[in-house]
Amino acid sequence: MTQAIGRRLLGGAVVASLLGTAVTGLTTRAAAQSFPERPVRVIVPYAPGGGTDVVARVLAQTMSNLLPQPVVVENRAGAGGMVGAELVARAPADGHTILFTNTGHSVLRLLVPNPSIDIRTALSPVAIVSEAPMIMMAASSFPAQTLSEFISTVRASPGRYDYGSTGRGGTNGLTALMFLQAAGLAMNEIPYRGGAPATLDLAAGRIAMLFDASSTALATTRNGQARALAVTTARRSPSAPELPTLREAGVDADMSIWMGLMLPSMTPPAIRQAVHRAVTRALADTDLRARFTDLGTDTIPNLSPAECELFINAEIDRWEGLLTRSGFRPNAP
Template identity: 55%
Template sequence: MPPGRDPCREDDTVKRLALGLAALLLAWPAAAQTFPDRPVRLVVPFAPGGATDVGARVLAEALGQVLPQPVVVENRQGGAGMVAAEFVARAPADGHTLLFNNTSHAVLRVVVPNAPIDPIRQLAPVAILSEMPMVMLVANNVPAQDGREFLRMVRAAPGKFDYGSTGGGGTLGMAALLFLRTTGLEMGEIPYRGGAPATLDLAAGRIALVYDIALTGLQTARGGQARAFAVTSPQRSPAALEVPTWREIGVDSEMVVWQAVFAPAATPAPVMQALHAAITRVQQTESVRKKWTELGVDRVLATPPEEAAQYVARDVQRWEGLMQPAR
């Protein structure tokens, strides 16, 4: 026997570890079974009726049918999304108060640099739910007939053409910024309070370009108010196979807008897993997948919390690096 080895003590250690593991395994489902014990709030940083709000309501309705408590959507606007993010980050970390946000969450620290919380560190993603492209919309009075011709026209006249943006880290401005940085083109930025007034000015021919999410962007194009010259996704969108991708028209980049659910970072793992299990269950139903598709979603997802955290971290690194020079 090696010096100092006590088989009785080792046996006791093994027994204690085994008992501890057994207790943990028993406690794990018990913790999840107590959740939720009251209504769950799904907080949206934007006004009712927008794409993010609509997506949140699709999820809330479906989750309310599989959880023992209702899921209520609550709109808390302001601060480019920071008002809602702070509210959820400071809520009890018990899974009853959640944030529903999109890609704009990845730039909150840049857009609101002196915020009272760090939304990336203090909020943890429960799941990525969907991916959809942005649509490149060009005014009808612009002479270009396709995306490549539009790029040549803007390059030949730096600063002559304007684009609409919602500023403040909104996805419309994010897509336009990525477009300009990638191509090296120069265009004037016209800020708007929302995508709807920007689209109205585009339809009136007062600006040349607007990026919009697939849900409303494709409706604008099909209604004849503007022309869809490209989608920003890596592949053509199943919702608009006739529209080429950015890369097909000469823009060497890509962008998808994701939607996700976040919880306070200190939320216990069993609760996170219970939430993710419920989300996975509803995301796999045909009725919910159909609703997402009708919203212009290309991919319906339910990524696990660990994978979702890595997904968001990559986007944060990308977008913060892109937007920092613009401050």
Template identity: 45%
Template sequence: MPAAAALLGAVLAAAAPARAQPAAAAEWPDRPVRWVLPYAAGGPTDLIARILADRLSQRLPHRVVVENRSGAGGSIGAGLVARAAPDGSTFLFTNNGHVVLRPLYPSIDFDPEGDFAAVSIIAESPMVLLVPPNAPWRTVAEFVAAARAAPGRLTYGSTGGGGVLQLVSLLFIRSAGIELQEVAYRGSGPAVQDLAAGRLDMLYDAGLTGFGLARGGQARALAVSAPRRSPVMPDVPTIVEAGYPDATFAVFQVVLAPARTPGAVVERMSREIAAVLREPAIRERLEELGAERVVGSTPAEAAEVMARETPRWARILAEAGVRQQR
């Protein structure tokens, strides 16, 4: 009996690690699921995450809970997920900012590519190039001409640290071949106030918010960063029409899992997200937040996007001379 008991104990011990992971997607989730969002609450990415999490909580046997872990350009929340157990209980819900973590934060103790498995691209939203309502520039061409006439004199608003405001601005500056002075803000709210008051010369903002500012007389919209005009304000030209096709940009949300999360679980989460995104009521809510392309991609498609965007932005940041963060 002692030998048999020892053998049984060895078998159970060997089986314990396997029990920490769902054996198949059919058994997942076997506990609440946590979506770590590496940014503060209240932004478009946070709102989209909460809409999807609420609906998924109704579909799955356990709730999906959004947990905000902001700081250091998103690296704090991303690091938490990178180090989490790959058992299907923790995911990262983030945006474009993830692809610039390595070039901007070289001292982080995780690999933004190798430590994650792509699950799904959620949606894409354009940005709007704004200038003060009383500015003398009514077209992108006029703004670019003014910037070229006085290199480094005109300003643009940014939240720095590889945030989307900085990324889309750098893309336009690089494409137009101009030099602007960056003014860093803790959030887009103070930047909007300075733009409306004429203390800031240029600001990119999310599509829905940007169009709202233009309609309310707080800003003038010169272009939308998408290759097609927005149905929200079809009179605003695209950045392509303005002559800068290399400056097209869309904010995208993406769900990532810790590397080595079982493939069946990754696929199941991706399918559940896609099913929710096909619901008309959910699509309508996302479109109200400015999403112009609701995606719900497969893991393979999401991985392809991340693999393409990561080296692209590393190159853009290097060419722009953006300083590394400590």
């Protein structure tokens, strides 16, 4: 009798578990089909006004026009981007809180002392929104008109000249480090709290070099505040076809700055796909594409969430390796 009761109880538990799983699956699918059910928060882990913030706002506005709910950008800067990353990682995994980040995300594990999350496991990439070159700029007063002349001038006076960055975890600093290592040059890093103050010092001639995203660098150089010398991509950029690549000057290096969206890692696949569909729909908008072109975006990759995850994991490996080879001390306080 006891064994029979046990079997009935066990059978009931299994049925309940299966029913619970089925109900959860149905609920998730329903949520995905009705996404978004309330305003969507896009967290930009950097200060307002930078290239990533500008692109995020263009995308958010287009998504707001296409979706039944508004998409609102919130800036949560701090710790090189970790503050915003942690906020999203701990948010409800329902697709309504999204991280909008860039290449600098790749080195957060090295930069932040005792990080409370592992960006590889706490966040799930869902879309790569854009890829574009960084642009190498020199101060207008610098005694070089071309990239080759710049390299020759700096090589002749190791340690004499300064370059701007937003810290080695920022894309400005990572790109400069890549360039200096590949070219065999020695310059002094001057860290800034953001790209805007670094650009002001470049325009004033207080620093010699600055790499910046094309979305903001092209405006800087076309306004005459600095001289554009090169793009960092493997091929010349359609946004600035007159600029040579680094390789054309004999520097064995190339990179593009990517911007992408991530969700909490526990987000169900159906919700991830719903967010991916909403973003893909916005990226197909003619006005958005024209605006992205104006901002210097070269490509809008068409990657699935799984492909995005492979891409970003490869970027983490690449940039963590670059910092490690430079002698950077991981998690230094």
